[in-house]
Amino acid sequence: MIKSLYIDNYRSVRKLSIDLGRLNVVFGPNGCGKSNIYKAIHLIHGAATGQLSHWLSDEGGIQKVMWAGSRAKGYASAPRRMTLAVDTDDFEYELQVGFPDKLPYPTMFDLDPIVKEEQIWLSGFRRRPSSSIMHRRNQAVFLNDVNGEKVTHAATLYENESLFGQLGEPHLYPEVSSARETLRNWRFYHEFDITKGAGLRLPQVGYRSPVLSGDGLNLAAAFQTIVEIGDSELLFEVLAEAFPECLFFCDNSNGRFQMMMHRQGINRPLESAEFSDGTLRFLCLTVALLSPRPPRFIALNEPENSLHPQMLPALARLIAEASRYTQIWLTSHSPELATLIEKHTPFTLYQLGIENGETCVNRLS
Structure with missing residues (x-):
């Protein structure tokens, strides 16, 4: 399971940390950031599948997804990087993506997203250096090999993609490969x-x-x-x-x-x-x-769309049944659907709002 989710400087989310349960239902008015949190989780999955740049380009590029609201106190300039992180039962993963530095050579790809840092820790050790099984800073990577020893990743990396999409010989790095497979097997509908x-x-x-x-x-x-x-x-x-x-x-x-x-x-x-x-x-x-x-995790974005109200009891039963085996993130505009789900199983309810362009989360149950 995902125990917690952290998002920083992504679209309407300036800084957000959420603890997740097995079944998570998210409500809020249009434009409050429900889809942005969904997309942030989807981007973590995209990093694991080697599609980070492709999915960011679908959203308009790094310049469109970076937080553009009021600047935080003490910061004179707009943010230069965004952070996405998850804490699961087995590991913690953090990805920091930002704008490219000034390049010493001419190129038309001067707005490509750049992976600034990427790190995996074993869960439960509070991100101690000893629990790090992979640490990337720009194009330098150190990771644990099959013998548990810290080694340098010798191959050249594309700076606009996650290490996950470029990791060859996965049997040499079993812990990193296991984390990648977990993220890759998330499903989004x-x-x-x-x-x-x-x-x-x-x-x-x-x-x-x-x-x-x-x-x-x-x-x-x-x-x-x-x-x-x-x-x-x-x-x-x-x-x-x-x-x-x-x-x-x-x-x-x-x-x-x-x-x-x-x-x-x-x-x-x-x-x-x-x-x-x-x-x-x-x-x-x-x-x-x-x-x-x-799978371990499924994200559903407004599943009630185009469904007649008479179908909602069956949909609620489906969602409750699936949550017995899979952690679910569900965004919805239907209070009736939530009421019907509650008849079958308890869930964690989040109310989203927007203040000065910033997404805010209030956990209700």
Whole structure:
């Protein structure tokens, strides 16, 4: 589990430290920073998967994501770096990213993000030097090898990417590699392309898929995987609660998988191209949360979007059930969803607000 999250100088978050529980529900008005905290967690995952620069560029580049509000007391200039950190049951990880220093050579990449510092400590030792298993400062890296000895990483590093994305021979650095795999296996579900003609609505080549992809493109194959090796009883119970007059199944035509639905009163099965947006979105959430291979951590961003209120009890049951095996970070605009979740399991509730452009967090329970 993630025990705590620290964010400094990222978008609307000037300085924030949050303790997390197993199921975390976050509320607040539009523009208060809910998505910014979600994106900050996503960036830590991006560092582990070697996509830090790519994801920062999707957000407009380092100059757009850096805190741009009122300066802290005692600081005469705007911040030059942001910090993202997590404390888990096994390790603590911190990443500091900033603007490049003045370069001694001509280049058009003078706004590339630069990893200033990156460090991993074993959890429970209060960041003592003896508990550090990796410390990077700019392009110099010291890390523990398989024998527990401090060694220098000899390979040349790209300064705009995390060490995680450039670490070869992982068997030589088992503790660092274990931390990387933990971060890489986090899952994020915030965007399913359910527009007309989207791939999610079309037959796809299928293979056994215990994990729903972030875009939901392998929905039919992941659904069938649950039917064959997962909790299919719970799957069909939840779908029957959300769609009482419907029966869903997967069709396989020459290796191409597609979701289908029998609906009471209609004499032919409906194809996924004919499903409503809310139906497809709920199917994706159901398959994601009932994964036969649950991760340590899942982040959901406003899962109630485009869902009819009658589906919320089934969604609440899904979220509560998934939290038995997985830590969940859930942002929402629906008080009703929170009330329904509480009927199944307790959770940690956070209320977000905005003051002078700065995100503030108030833990309510």
